Amino acid sequence: MHAVAARNDSFAAVLEDADTDGNGVPDRNLERVYDAFYAADSEVASRVVGRDGDEYESLLVTLSLDADYADADSVVSQLADGADRMEGDDRTATVTGSFAINEAVLDEVVGGILSTMVLALAAIVLTLAAVFRYMHGSATLGLVVSVPIALVLGLVIGGMYLLSIPLTLLTALLMSLVIGLGVDYNIHVGDRFADERRAGAGTFEALDAAVTGTGGALLGSTLTSAGAFATITLVPHPQLRSFGAIVVIAMTTAFAVSVLVLPSMLALWDRYVPASVVTTADPTPVPQD
Known part of the structure; x- marks a missing residue:
C-alpha cells in the first residue's frame, strides 16, 4: 500500500x-x-x-524468514501462534509457505513410514526365525539376531537429534536404509557364530571367530562405504548433507551393534536356551571368511 x-x-x-x-x-x-x-x-x-x-x-500477509529446515518445527509453531492471534470476528488465518506445507506433508508421511517400518521389522523377525530354523535348527537364534536392529534404529534417531538433523521427507524415507544395514551386519555375525558352534567350537571361541573374522570384513566394508558417503556432507546443500550424515551414522551404528551388542546376546542365548541344536560338531568344514 x-x-x-x-x-x-x-x-x-x-x-x-x-x-x-x-x-x-x-x-x-x-x-x-x-x-x-x-x-x-x-x-x-x-x-x-x-x-x-x-x-x-x-x-x-507475507514475511521473510531467516531460518532453514532444521528450524521448521519452531518456525511453523510461531507462525501458527501468529495466525491464532489474527483470528476472530469471523476471521480465519491460515499459515502457508514451504515450511508449513513441508511440515503438513511430513506429518502425514511420517505416520505411514513408521507403520511401514514396524511391519518391516515384524516381517524381518519372522523371516530370520524361519531361515535360522531351517539353516541352523534354531528359530530363537534368528530372533536374537533380529533384536539389535531395533536398537540400531533408535540410536540413529538419537544421533539425528544430537546432530540437529531435521526429519524431512528424504531423511524419513532413508530410515529404511537403517533396517537394511542392521539386518545385513547382524546376519553375517550370527551365521558365522552358528557355523563355528556347529563345527564344535566353544561359545567364546565361536564369538571370537565371528567378531575378528567376519567382524573384520564388516569393518573394512563400513569404513569404505561410510567414508564415501561422508564426502556428501561437504556438499553445500542442507538436504544432501543430512542424507550423507544419516548414512554414515547408520553404517557405523549398525557395525558397532553387530560386533559389540550382538555377541553378548549370542553368549546369553547359548547359555540359557536349552538343548541348543547348533553345538553338535559337524564333520563338514566350515567356510572361512
Whole structure:
C-alpha cells in the first residue's frame, strides 16, 4: 500500500486518514482503504487483497524468514501462534509457505513410514526365525539376531537429534536404509557364530571367530562405504548433507551393534536356551571368511 501511495496522492491521503496512531498501518475505514487501493492500482491490490465483486474476502500477509529446515518445527509453531492471534470476528488465518506445507506433508508421511517400518521389522523377525530354523535348527537364534536392529534404529534417531538433523521427507524415507544395514551386519555375525558352534567350537571361541573374522570384513566394508558417503556432507546443500550424515551414522551404528551388542546376546542365548541344536560338531568344514 505504501508503495502505491508513494506514486498516487489520492490513495496516500486515504491511507493517511485511516491511520489514527501514525504507525503506518490503517486501523479504520478499511473497506474505503481497499476501495481506494484497487482504484489506484488494481493489479497490485489483487495480489494481496482478494475480493469477490464488492466484498473483500481475504488478505495475504507475507514475511521473510531467516531460518532453514532444521528450524521448521519452531518456525511453523510461531507462525501458527501468529495466525491464532489474527483470528476472530469471523476471521480465519491460515499459515502457508514451504515450511508449513513441508511440515503438513511430513506429518502425514511420517505416520505411514513408521507403520511401514514396524511391519518391516515384524516381517524381518519372522523371516530370520524361519531361515535360522531351517539353516541352523534354531528359530530363537534368528530372533536374537533380529533384536539389535531395533536398537540400531533408535540410536540413529538419537544421533539425528544430537546432530540437529531435521526429519524431512528424504531423511524419513532413508530410515529404511537403517533396517537394511542392521539386518545385513547382524546376519553375517550370527551365521558365522552358528557355523563355528556347529563345527564344535566353544561359545567364546565361536564369538571370537565371528567378531575378528567376519567382524573384520564388516569393518573394512563400513569404513569404505561410510567414508564415501561422508564426502556428501561437504556438499553445500542442507538436504544432501543430512542424507550423507544419516548414512554414515547408520553404517557405523549398525557395525558397532553387530560386533559389540550382538555377541553378548549370542553368549546369553547359548547359555540359557536349552538343548541348543547348533553345538553338535559337524564333520563338514566350515567356510572361512
